[in-house]
Amino acid sequence: MPNAAIQSIAMSVAERVMTNEEFEKIVETSDEWIQTRTGIKERRVAEPGQSSSYFGAIAAADALKRAGVNPEDVDMVICATVTGDHLFPGTACLIQERIGAKNAGAFDVGAACAGFIYAAEVASSMIRNGTIRNAVVVGVDTLTHFVDWSDRSTCVLFGDGGGAAYMEATEEDRGIVATVMLSDGSGAKHIKIEKGGSLYPPSRPQSEGKCSTLYMAGKEVFRFAVRAMADSCHKVLEKAGLTADDVTLFCPHQANLRIITAAAEHLGLPMERVFVNVQKYGNMGAGSIPVALYEAEAEGALKKGDLVMTVGFGAGLVWGANLIRW
Numbered sequence: 001m002p003n004a005a006i007q008s009i010a011m012s013v014a015e016r017v018m019t020n021e022e023f024e025k026i027v028e029t030s031d032e033w034i035q036t037r038t039g040i041k042e043r044r045v046a047e048p049g050q051s052s053s054y055f056g057a058i059a060a061a062d063a064l065k066r067a068g069v070n071p072e073d074v075d076m077v078i079c080a081t082v083t084g085d086h087l088f089p090g091t092a093c094l095i096q097e098r099i100g101a102k103n104a105g106a107f108d109v110g111a112a113c114a115g116f117i118y119a120a121e122v123a124s125s126m127i128r129n130g131t132i133r134n135a136v137v138v139g140v141d142t143l144t145h146f147v148d149w150s151d152r153s154t155c156v157l158f159g160d161g162g163g164a165a166y167m168e169a170t171e172e173d174r175g176i177v178a179t180v181m182l183s184d185g186s187g188a189k190h191i192k193i194e195k196g197g198s199l200y201p202p203s204r205p206q207s208e209g210k211c212s213t214l215y216m217a218g219k220e221v222f223r224f225a226v227r228a229m230a231d232s233c234h235k236v237l238e239k240a241g242l243t244a245d246d247v248t249l250f251c252p253h254q255a256n257l258r259i260i261t262a263a264a265e266h267l268g269l270p271m272e273r274v275f276v277n278v279q280k281y282g283n284m285g286a287g288s289i290p291v292a293l294y295e296a297e298a299e300g301a302l303k304k305g306d307l308v309m310t311v312g313f314g315a316g317l318v319w320g321a322n323l324i325r326w
């Protein structure tokens with residue numbers, strides 16, 4: 001069986017930078033509160049019309065260019081997102097069309113902020129079993145289109161953008177070494193956008209009074225996130241027969257610096273081996289892990305042959321981790 005290596009990675013985030021100070025003008029908050037509780041200093045905010053496929057397609061095209069691959073040679077486009085352009089068609093199809101991947105299949109993966117973990121494993125499994133030769137795996141979200149800008153407990157947390165990885169079959173000792181994917185639907189109530197799906201469709205009587213913006217029970221999610229990070233990291237290391245000492249770089253979902261440091265402490269990983277960019281982007285949903293991987297590589301923190309552990313958690317509830325030989 002071949003391995004499925006990540007041959008290139010790229011990112012695309014919204015251009016507009018929104019600082020904590022700007023929030024002081026729209027809700028009762030302060031730069032100090034936001035930084036101490038979350039580690040976030042600024043985030044990127046998409047303009048109206050800049051949807052998830054917009055950033056996803058830019059990143060996907062760039063990933064292919066970096067790998068020197070013709071879009072027509074791509075077998076599959078997978079997009080991890082929970083903020084797709086529409087309920088349907090799938091955002092992966094819109095990306096497939098924009099990048100000119102004429103001969104590819106395309107579908108979305110909805111696993112919230114763990115979406116890239118799930119999508120990368122799906123692509124890897126399909127490549128390894130021979131169903132496809134290669135895939136473009138996108139993780140992208142534009143959550144600011146869905147926040148309630150008057151709710152200070154959520155609007156300060158999110159940002160827009162994502163990244164894309166080009167994965168292909170290789171005989172080299174690279175690619176996903178082990179993955180764990182977990183869920184607990186009993187926690188579905190803790191992060192959600194209630195209205196807009198088939199239970200509460202827009203403009204239907206049963207949807208009256210239901211919320212079409214993002215709701216999050218912050219404290220419950222915080223507790224879950226700390227547990228989920230530790231749980232998935234332990235399980236994926238155990239599955240691979242490795243320990244945290246073998247990990248070159250820990251590249252977690254970037255939601256909150258306190259959650260990241262708690263996980264690193266729990267694993268006994270010094271912060272020098274933990275990649276953090278939440279201060280610049282806030283929580284970009286499924287986009288945060290590929291953007292972190294891109295920046296880690298660009299900064300020289302992640303090199304070919306390194307062992308990187310990615311971990312994500314989010315609405316569902318879902319969580320999971322990939323161990324990747326870069």
Ligand SMILES: CC(C)(COP(=O)(O)OP(=O)(O)OC[C@H]1O[C@@H](n2cnc3c(N)ncnc32)[C@H](O)[C@@H]1OP(=O)(O)O)[C@@H](O)C(=O)NCCC(=O)NCCS
Pocket residue numbers: 028029030033034037038113152153154156216217218219221222225255256259283313314315
């Ligand atoms: C949202 C979060 C930062 C809040 O931090 P916290 O320390 O738990 O804060 P609390 O919810 O206890 O709120 C403390 C107080 O700060 C207030 N507060 C909330 N947001 C605020 C803001 N932006 N500015 C100032 N005060 C704020 C609350 O209203 C509360 O006030 P009260 O005590 O008068 O009711 C934190 O719960 C969190 O990060 N949760 C996980 C979020 C996450 O990772 N989500 C993504 C999953 S993919």
